[in-house]
Amino acid sequence: MSVPHVLLALLAEGPKYGLQLREEFEAGTGEVWPLNVGQVYKTLGRLERDGLAESDGTGQDGPQKRFRITPRGEEALAAWLRTTPDLTSPPRDELVMKVLVAARVPGTDVHEVIQAHRVYLFELMQQWTRLKEGEARDDLGLALVVDAELFRLDAVTRWLDAADTRLRRAATEPARPAPVPPPVPQLRRLGARR
Amino acid sequence: MSRPGPGGEETSAATSVLQLRGVFKTYGQEPSAVHALGGVDLSVQAGEMVAVMGPSGSGKSTLLTIAGSLEEPSRGEVLVCGMALAGMPRGRKARLRRRVIGYVFQDFNLLPGLTAIENAALPLELDGVAVPKARAAGLAALEALGVADRAGWFPDQLSGGERQRIAIARAVVGDRRLLLADEPSGALDSVHADEVMRLLHEACQRGMAAVVVTHDAQLAAWADRVVFLRDGRVTGRTARPPGPESLLTPGEIR
Numbered sequence: 001m002s003v004p005h006v007l008l009a010l011l012a013e014g015p016k017y018g019l020q021l022r023e024e025f026e027a028g029t030g031e032v033w034p035l036n037v038g039q040v041y042k043t044l045g046r047l048e049r050d051g052l053a054e055s056d057g058t059g060q061d062g063p064q065k066r067f068r069i070t071p072r073g074e075e076a077l078a079a080w081l082r083t084t085p086d087l088t089s090p091p092r093d094e095l096v097m098k099v100l101v102a103a104r105v106p107g108t109d110v111h112e113v114i115q116a117h118r119v120y121l122f123e124l125m126q127q128w129t130r131l132k133e134g135e136a137r138d139d140l141g142l143a144l145v146v147d148a149e150l151f152r153l154d155a156v157t158r159w160l161d162a163a164d165t166r167l168r169r170a171a172t173e174p175a176r177p178a179p180v181p182p183p184v185p186q187l188r189r190l191g192a193r194r
Numbered sequence: 195m196s197r198p199g200p201g202g203e204e205t206s207a208a209t210s211v212l213q214l215r216g217v218f219k220t221y222g223q224e225p226s227a228v229h230a231l232g233g234v235d236l237s238v239q240a241g242e243m244v245a246v247m248g249p250s251g252s253g254k255s256t257l258l259t260i261a262g263s264l265e266e267p268s269r270g271e272v273l274v275c276g277m278a279l280a281g282m283p284r285g286r287k288a289r290l291r292r293r294v295i296g297y298v299f300q301d302f303n304l305l306p307g308l309t310a311i312e313n314a315a316l317p318l319e320l321d322g323v324a325v326p327k328a329r330a331a332g333l334a335a336l337e338a339l340g341v342a343d344r345a346g347w348f349p350d351q352l353s354g355g356e357r358q359r360i361a362i363a364r365a366v367v368g369d370r371r372l373l374l375a376d377e378p379s380g381a382l383d384s385v386h387a388d389e390v391m392r393l394l395h396e397a398c399q400r401g402m403a404a405v406v407v408t409h410d411a412q413l414a415a416w417a418d419r420v421v422f423l424r425d426g427r428v429t430g431r432t433a434r435p436p437g438p439e440s441l442l443t444p445g446e447i448r
Binding site: 115116133150151157 | 247249388392395411412414415416417418420422429430431432433
């Protein structure tokens with residue numbers, strides 16, 4: 001996740017102090033991603049060095065320093081918002097690996113492995129859903145984060161369902177002979193018969 | 195497979211609103227018989243929402259129709275509020291259906307010629323409750339679902355989300371104990387579907403027991419427990435989840 005850009009976004013609303021930025025960052029993301037003060041000041045220092053943000057006053061340091069976004073910072077923020085994250089190459093997913101491996105370990109019931117993961121995922125989803133009933137009702141930032149997490153977990157359960165069905169089907173279907181390219185003359189003969 | 199693994203569950207008949215014990219359902223005759231349910235145990239307490247998840251043909255809907263006394267099991271027992279359905283006279287069973295059980299269907303099933311309040315009060319009126327009393331209970335149910343201001347509207351004047359709220363009001367009206375829902379969010383979008391689940395869960399928090407059949411994991415996640423069905427058997431269950439605060443402990447999720 002890009003902490004520098006989120007800080008720039010908060011500064012785009014107006015000049016702010018470091019501590020204030022941390023509070024607003026956490027509040028805006030439903031307090032799901034905690035951020036420590038050190039990380040905030042380190043990031044602000046880097047933004048300042050790169051000319052994306054500037055602080056008023058020179059001698060003062062630490063919590064007394066107020067930061068504001070620069071025109072270059074605004075450009076960087078606008079560009080970041082529209083840059084699509086790299087989703088092209090599949091991540092090496094641990095769960096996918098486990099299912100692939102379980103399918104070939106002798107004496108292992110891959111469906112049981114899948115079910116164990118499914119139950120765990122649902123329990124996680126149930127916990128996230130409880131947030132929708134409580135805190136997330138009045139906290140838009142948290143509601144959005146909870147939705148994102150639920151959709152992500154939902155996608156994993158769907159993959160497990162698909163894997164489950166595919167593996168069952170593969171187990172009951174007779175092994176298909178290796179595909180042989182259809183001999184051309186036979187195709188011709190079929191065509192001729194019609 | 196007879197190990198007492200994911201299929202078994204502890205049941206306490208005293209507090210169960212719904213109890214299924216070793217329920218089998220077979221359609222047709224051997225050799226072409228279809229085994230829809232193969233020995234299901236399920237117990238749902240007052241105040242609890244249980245979601246039943248499973249692929250098509252897993253027996254989800256059969257389980258619901260048997261729980262709602264609309265079909266009889268081939269083998270096994272069904273108890274509603276501690277009363278066994280087997281051998282119950284037809285009249286009593288029908289009364290139980292009207293007074294104790296509420297149904298929510300995928301396509302809402304509201305009667306187009308009746309207003310929202312008439313739809314909501316219908317089960318009570320069918321049960322012989324005097325019209326003013328039934329309407330008062332209907333209005334209370336509409337209020338609980340936030341659609342009291344639509345009381346005089348006809349279904350075709352309402353949005354999909356409102357229609358489903360009326361349907362839920364009809365399912366909880368009066369003093370119902372058991373709510374049975376089959377894909378209750380129908381074709382609603384995810385935000386509206388969520389709202390439907392929230393309302394059903396709130397009905398449970400007011401003391402009803404509910405069984406919700408769905409194939410949507412996000413909707414099932416509203417339940418207090420999720421039961422997984424495949425080929426008519428329970429293949430797993432979630433535990434009652436811990437509170438959400440465990441998610442918000444800093445550093446716990448990465």
